[in-house]
Amino acid sequence: xxxxxxxxxxLDGDVAGALQRLRCSDxxxxxxxxxxxxxxxxxxTGAPTLLSSRIVIRLRSGDEDDLTVKLRPCLRSQLAGRxxxxxxxxxxxxxxxxxxxxxxxxxAASAISLRSPGSLRAAVDRGIDVTxxxxxxxxQFLVSCTPPxxxxxxxxxxxPVASARWTGVPVGNLRADVERWTAAALxxxxxxxxxxxxxxxxxVDLHLRAVDAQREIEAALHALGLTIATGDTKTERVLTxxxxxxxxx
Numbered sequence: 347x348x349x350x351x352x353x354x355x356x357l358d359g360d361v362a363g364a365l366q367r368l369r370c371s372d373x374x375x376x377x378x379x380x381x382x383x384x385x386x387x388x389x390x391t392g393a394p395t396l397l398s399s400r401i402v403i404r405l406r407s408g409d410e411d412d413l414t415v416k417l418r419p420c421l422r423s424q425l426a427g428r429x430x431x432x433x434x435x436x437x438x439x440x441x442x443x444x445x446x447x448x449x450x451x452x453x454a455a456s457a458i459s460l461r462s463p464g465s466l467r468a469a470v471d472r473g474i475d476v477t478x479x480x481x482x483x484x485x486q487f488l489v490s491c492t493p494p495x496x497x498x499x500x501x502x503x504x505x506p507v508a509s510a511r512w513t514g515v516p517v518g519n520l521r522a523d524v525e526r527w528t529a530a531a532l533x534x535x536x537x538x539x540x541x542x543x544x545x546x547x548x549x550v551d552l553h554l555r556a557v558d559a560q561r562e563i564e565a566a567l568h569a570l571g572l573t574i575a576t577g578d579t580k581t582e583r584v585l586t587x588x589x590x591x592x593x594x595x
Contacts, residue, residue, distance in 0.1 A: 347431055348543040349453070351444045351556040355537045355563060356575040361526060364535055367570045370512045370524055378408030379467065380527070381505035382585050383476035385497070394585045399496045401488070402581060403476060405503060407467035413459050415484045417491060418445060419452035424491045429455065438483040443540070446560060448576060457487040476501035504588040505529060518566030520559065527580055530587035534580045539563065 357364050365371070383403035385395050396403060402416040417424065425442065432441045438459050445452045459481045469479055477499045480488075488498050507529035514521045515537075522537040541556040564574060578586070 347442075348547060348549055348552055349442055349444050350543065351446055351541045351552065352454075353539050353541065353556060353560045353563065354445060354447045354579070355522075355567065356447070356580055357535045357537070357567070358573040358575040361533045361535045364572050365524070365526065367572060368515055368517065368524060368537075370515060373512050373515065375510040375512050376409065378406045378410075378509045378511075379506035380407075380509050381405045381466075381470055381503035381507070382581075382588065383501040384504055384585070384589065386475075386500045386502045394589045396496075396498070396501075397582065397585050399492070401492060401496065401498065402585075403480075403498075403501065404581075405466045405470065405476070405479070406509070407464060407470075408509075409463055411461035411463055411466045413461060413466060413479060413481075413484070414456050415458075415480065415487055416454060416456040418454035420455050420491070422453065425455055426490050429487060429491050435483075437481050440483075440487070446556065447579060448574075455487075455491065457481075457484045459484060470503045470506075473502075475499075476503055504585070504592065507584055507588075517563055518569070520563050520566065522563060527584060529584055530591050532584060532587055534583065536580050537563065537567070 383396065383405070400417055400419060402418060404414045404416070406412050429440065438457055440457050442453070442455045445454050466479070507527050509525060509527055511523060511525045513523050515524045517537065520539060522539040525536050527534045539559065541552065541559050543552050567574060
């Protein structure tokens with residue numbers, strides 16, 4: 347199985363200025379609120395517990411709602427049984443892809459369930475245990491593919507993170523999705539594009555096309571005078587900030 351490669355680029359500096367240079371105002375944005383699930387009672391350090399176990403549970407609400415359970419990074423050997431290959435069935439869409447950000451290369455596996463618009467926001471407003479919102483397939487994914495001893499229960503929703511997303515934004519000769527996240531005194535912007543296997547591709551063919559695409563988008567961003575960020579992903583930065591905001595004192 348050849349895994350699609352999602353290339354992500356985070357930007358440093360003036361976010362509003364970056365969006366202007368990318369001409370995001372030329373296309374309409376999709377707006378959603380995002381929450382991340384973590385244990386109701388954090389550990390002594392207040393650090394994100396699920397994140398440190400390489401688990402991300404994300405709720406998004408807007409014109410479309412979805413709940414994602416993601417393992418990132420993960421190993422192929424973790425993805426046991428039916429979780430070894432992507433599939434779609436009623437109630438869940440399962441995908442496996444490589445995440446590239448700078449020199450970082452990570453395998454990610456996600457079980458995604460679609461929900462009716464506004465339903466997840468209503469669940470968060472009621473203060474429901476996020477564990478109760480997981481589908482049976484997502485629970486099975488966690489049980490089958492995470493190491494024993496990781497407690498995924500009594501979860502609260504941290505957020506919201508305000509998201510604005512523009513799709514198909516021209517960047518040089520490529521088109522990328524651009525997403526802005528605002529929360530906990532953070533203002534972040536990330537570009538992403540996915541390189542998918544073509545008929546007859548070998549893993550090497552796909553890898554080389556992804557390398558070319560990554561170089562091309564980074565060069566195009568530099569040509570626009572934009573600065574590429576290094577370090578943690580936007581999810582890591584936001585989750586760390588949200589967890590810190592929960593810390594007593």
